[in-house]
Amino acid sequence: MLKAAYYEGNQSVRVGACAPVPPAPGQVQIEVSHCGICGSDLHMFHGAMDQRVHMPFVFGHEMSGAIARVGEGVNGFSPGDHVTVRPIDPCGECPACRAGHSHVCQRLKFIGFDAPGALQSLWTVPAHTLHRLPASLPLEKAALVEPLSVACHDVRLAGVRKGEYVVIQGGGPIGILIALVVRNTGARAVISEVNPFRLSLARELGFEAVNPKETDLVKHVMDATRTAGADVVFEVSGSAAGAETITQLARVRGRIVVVAIFSHVPKVDLFRIFWRELSLQGTRVYEPEDFEQAIALAASGTLPLERLISEVCPLEGVQSALNRLESGGEVMKILVRCSEDEG
Amino acid sequence: MLKAAYYEGNQSVRVGACAPVPPAPGQVQIEVSHCGICGSDLHMFHGAMDQRVHMPFVFGHEMSGAIARVGEGVNGFSPGDHVTVRPIDPCGECPACRAGHSHVCQRLKFIGFDAPGALQSLWTVPAHTLHRLPASLPLEKAALVEPLSVACHDVRLAGVRKGEYVVIQGGGPIGILIALVVRNTGARAVISEVNPFRLSLARELGFEAVNPKETDLVKHVMDATRTAGADVVFEVSGSAAGAETITQLARVRGRIVVVAIFSHVPKVDLFRIFWRELSLQGTRVYEPEDFEQAIALAASGTLPLERLISEVCPLEGVQSALNRLESGGEVMKILVRCSEDEG
Numbered sequence: 001m002l003k004a005a006y007y008e009g010n011q012s013v014r015v016g017a018c019a020p021v022p023p024a025p026g027q028v029q030i031e032v033s034h035c036g037i038c039g040s041d042l043h044m045f046h047g048a049m050d051q052r053v054h055m056p057f058v059f060g061h062e063m064s065g066a067i068a069r070v071g072e073g074v075n076g077f078s079p080g081d082h083v084t085v086r087p088i089d090p091c092g093e094c095p096a097c098r099a100g101h102s103h104v105c106q107r108l109k110f111i112g113f114d115a116p117g118a119l120q121s122l123w124t125v126p127a128h129t130l131h132r133l134p135a136s137l138p139l140e141k142a143a144l145v146e147p148l149s150v151a152c153h154d155v156r157l158a159g160v161r162k163g164e165y166v167v168i169q170g171g172g173p174i175g176i177l178i179a180l181v182v183r184n185t186g187a188r189a190v191i192s193e194v195n196p197f198r199l200s201l202a203r204e205l206g207f208e209a210v211n212p213k214e215t216d217l218v219k220h221v222m223d224a225t226r227t228a229g230a231d232v233v234f235e236v237s238g239s240a241a242g243a244e245t246i247t248q249l250a251r252v253r254g255r256i257v258v259v260a261i262f263s264h265v266p267k268v269d270l271f272r273i274f275w276r277e278l279s280l281q282g283t284r285v286y287e288p289e290d291f292e293q294a295i296a297l298a299a300s301g302t303l304p305l306e307r308l309i310s311e312v313c314p315l316e317g318v319q320s321a322l323n324r325l326e327s328g329g330e331v332m333k334i335l336v337r338c339s340e341d342e343g
Numbered sequence: 344m345l346k347a348a349y350y351e352g353n354q355s356v357r358v359g360a361c362a363p364v365p366p367a368p369g370q371v372q373i374e375v376s377h378c379g380i381c382g383s384d385l386h387m388f389h390g391a392m393d394q395r396v397h398m399p400f401v402f403g404h405e406m407s408g409a410i411a412r413v414g415e416g417v418n419g420f421s422p423g424d425h426v427t428v429r430p431i432d433p434c435g436e437c438p439a440c441r442a443g444h445s446h447v448c449q450r451l452k453f454i455g456f457d458a459p460g461a462l463q464s465l466w467t468v469p470a471h472t473l474h475r476l477p478a479s480l481p482l483e484k485a486a487l488v489e490p491l492s493v494a495c496h497d498v499r500l501a502g503v504r505k506g507e508y509v510v511i512q513g514g515g516p517i518g519i520l521i522a523l524v525v526r527n528t529g530a531r532a533v534i535s536e537v538n539p540f541r542l543s544l545a546r547e548l549g550f551e552a553v554n555p556k557e558t559d560l561v562k563h564v565m566d567a568t569r570t571a572g573a574d575v576v577f578e579v580s581g582s583a584a585g586a587e588t589i590t591q592l593a594r595v596r597g598r599i600v601v602v603a604i605f606s607h608v609p610k611v612d613l614f615r616i617f618w619r620e621l622s623l624q625g626t627r628v629y630e631p632e633d634f635e636q637a638i639a640l641a642a643s644g645t646l647p648l649e650r651l652i653s654e655v656c657p658l659e660g661v662q663s664a665l666n667r668l669e670s671g672g673e674v675m676k677i678l679v680r681c682s683e684d685e686g
Contacts, residue, residue, distance in 0.1 A: 045346060095571030096595035104595050104620050106570070157620075227449070228438030235613075252439035252447050258617050268611035270578075270586060273625035274601050275501075277447050280623040282616035 004120030005318040005336070006056035011045055011265030014056065014321040021124040023071030028127050030083060032338035034143035034312070035118040036062035037321055039172070040261075044113065047321045053113060060119035060336070061087040061112030074127040082133040084145045085118070085125050087111035089147050105285050113258065119318060121339045127177065131291045135294035137299040140312065142175075143335050145303050148294040149286040150259075151177035156259045156290065157283045158232050165225055167217075167249050170236030171198040171209060173308060173333045174259060178234050179207055180303045187231075190224075192217050197330040205307060212241070219246045225251065229276075234259055240266045246280075247272040256280040308333045347463030348661040348679070349399035350456050354388055356662040357399065364467040368413030373426060375681035377462040377486035377655070379405035380664055382515070383604075387456065388665045396456060403462035403679070404430040404455030405567045407476065407485035419469040424475040427488045428461070428468050429634050430454035453628075454461040462661060464682045476635045480642040483655065486678050487520075487648050491600075491637040492629040494520035498528065499633065500602045500626045501575050505529030508568055510560075510592050513579030514552060515542040516651055516676045517602060522550055523646045530574075533567075535609050540673040542665050548650060555584070561591045568594065572619075577602055583609050589623075590615040651676045 002018035017266055023029045041059055043049065055060070067081045077083070090097050090105035097105050109115055111125060133142050156179060160166060164187040168175045171193030179202070191202045191209040202209035212218055221230050229251030235242050238260030246256045247269040256278060273280065286294075306322040311336045313321055319335040345361035355543055366372045384402055395416035396402070412422045420426070433440050433448035440448050455467060476485050498521060503509060507530040511518050514536030519666045522532040522545070534545045534552040553560055566572050568591065572594030578585050581603030590612040599621060616623065631638075640646055653674045656664055664677040 056644050068639040074646065083652045095569065099571075099595070101620070104618070136357065190526075193355040226438065245505065252442070258613050260613075261617060265610045265612050265614070269608050270601050270603075270625070271608070273623065274604060274627055275447070275625070277444070277625045277627055279625070280616065282613075282618070282620045282622070284426050284617055284620050333469065 001230060004058045005060070005314050005315050007044060007053065007059055008056050009047065009050055011047070013045070013322065015315050015318070018120045020122040023069050023124050025072040026074060026127055027071040027124050028067055028074055028077060028130065029063040029069040029122055029124045031068045032063055032065040032118050032120060032123050033139035034064050035060040035338055036143045036147065037064055037318070037325060037334050039335065040148065042111070042322060042325050045326070048124070049113060049139065058120050059112055060117035061085070061110070062143055063118035063123075064139040065143070068122060069272070071127070077127065077130060082135065082137070082139060082142070084113070084142055084291070084295070085128045085129045085130060086131060086286065087116065087146070088251070088285060089126060089129070105287050106334045109318040119315065119336060119338060122246040131295060133295060133322060134299045137295070140309070140335060141298060142230050142307065144333065145291065145294045145298055147173055148177050148298060148305070149290040150174055150299070151181045152285040152293045153290040154178055154257055154259050154283045155181045157281055158234070158255055160185050160187050160232055164188070164231035165230045166190065166234070167192060167221060167230045168234045169234060170238070170260065171195070171202045171240045172236065173234040175234070176202060176205065176308060176332070178236065179260070180205070181297070184297065184302060188189045193326060198332065201307070201332060205304060209330070212245070217245060221249050223313065227341055228230055229254055231255070232257065236260050238262050240264070242266055247278060250276065250278050252276045254278055258282045309335055311335070345464040346658050347401045348403070349398050350387060350396065350402055352390065352393055354390070356388070356542070358658050358661070361463045361465055363465040366412050366467050368415035368670070370414040370467050371410055371417055371420060371473065372412040372465055372467045373408040373428070374411040375406055375408040375461050375463060375466050376482035377407050377678045378403040378681050379486045379490065380661070380677050381405055382489065383456070385668050386599040388669070392456060401459045401463050402455055402566055403460035404428070404453070405486055405489040406461035406466070407482040407488070408466070411465060414470070420470060420473060421541050425478065425480070425482060425485070427474045427476055427485055427634070427638070428454070428472045428654055429474060429492070429629065429631065430472060430489070432458065432469060432472070433629060443501065446628050453660070462658065462679060462681060466633060467574065474638060477640060477642045479590050480638070481508060482673060483652070483678060484641060484648050487651065488634065488641055490516055490636045491520050491524075491641060491648070492633040493498065493517055494524045495636045496629040496633040497521055497577060497600055497602050497626045500624055501529050502576070503575055507531070507574035509533065509575045510535060510564060510573045511577045511579060512588065513581070514545045514584045515579065516524070518543060518577070519548065519651060521602070522580065523548070524640070527640065527645060541675065544650070544675060548647060552668060554590070558663065560588060572597055574598070575600065578604050579668070580607050583607070586611055590621060593621050595619045595621065597621055601625045618634050630660045652678055654678070655680060
């Protein structure tokens, strides 16, 4: 039976029949294998996007699957091909698109919020969003390509180099993925995180991980770098405390990368940014090359991505998964099986 | 008679006899021609550096002059040579120095605050601070080379390119100099300033200048750029309002440059920095190449630098000059004549 998870408002998700959409010209229909649940989904679940999504709304955007049907004019993809989707649909006309930054289009449609998402058996999307997955990459693991692409984008824009000392504030899925990509670049990644489960997982993955509520993070970094400070600081916590420490952690001419979605306007020490000639770079979503890098990394097997998957549940488990993520307990990434015969 | 201006605390400056220091090995003694008064001098005058300077203290660091005596081991400079001083003395040993960023040394001595400055007839400095001035450049105008070097450094680190739309928040001497360098690069400079005198001067110099208390600056910039926003925003005002608008003015992937010395920790919209993938770069003082560029620009005569000089006074006028700058009235740059027979 074809199913879908529908967000209905009031922190409620219902599983019902999927209504497959035949692929129009330029579109493909995908049999979704797995779909991860992300912090933004949780944000929607809290009601923060009730004006943006059309309820009942199928959400989800971190997915893997196989092409089921191909619309007219779509070349290069055939039924059965394993794919993932880069879920952004730019307008192509705004100043950002015209300047070559269509991934941060001024009228960007994010598929999974501004158009129906992947938490369903059959999902229809524009073919321009597709990235081919190698047969060697299991579809379960491939559902992590989208968040891994975020990490690849962040690390690329930070220009992380071999041998650098990198602090990552926030050890959730994106923070850990950034740390994995940073380490793969040959740099040293130190994670700052307050959740004990996430701290343990970071340490099990071989990272130096610090609880800033127990250890003076700034002193720790200054001692480790002989008073220089960190080459790069990724701010993934979205907290006022995080916004305060970024400028204290970075070395002279150090780079700070803002990955987190801040829900408040924090104080930032612009004097320190001036004094140490720091740079601060905002990074959002990804560009096609980041997806290609993420797919290659995932397929290479060099990153222990499977260690981030806390559990795999059926579509019927989405509501309870959101509740568990909400509680901030012993959970990292939850994947949802969206079809009966997943890869 | 050899004279010097001594800061004595309590917003008081006394003119007294200069006590010439014979140049030690590696040093030169300069007959100072002109010395400008800068915002940092005003900051000191307010008492903010009373723990840092050794009173009675000769300040001043924006100068021009001629070599009077050369210490042992100094090559390439002879008495009579026209010079200016890059007034920074790095330790050479800290992580920033070792990484090649000695201009923002972690233990930087700024000559004019951490060592005696130029508001005196004869001034002794390390020879490594010297930059030669061409004979064609009048010494009065050459006193503007130091602040012009700040502007060159800021514009260089911002990577301003021909045709770009650039907003400069703050139309004091540094803001106007940045605008002049930006315009010289072939970019369009728009100045935001609240002081009516400075607004008029900016307009007389041919700049588009906006009073953000009368005009909606963000709307003005969005209209002018067809909703894109500015390519580059220089924040030179140091105000909370300035920290708020930087993120509203910049286009997707736009660059914000923090030039101002913030005396408070302002709120900065990190969400907007994330959303538009903005970058924010702190810039401080200058590197040798910035001085060389500033000297070449000043000597070329392409910039109307003389228009920034509101008045030229003798050393006896320093106290009253500081008071006038303090009042924020009809004044831009005040120069001080430091010797009787200036160039």
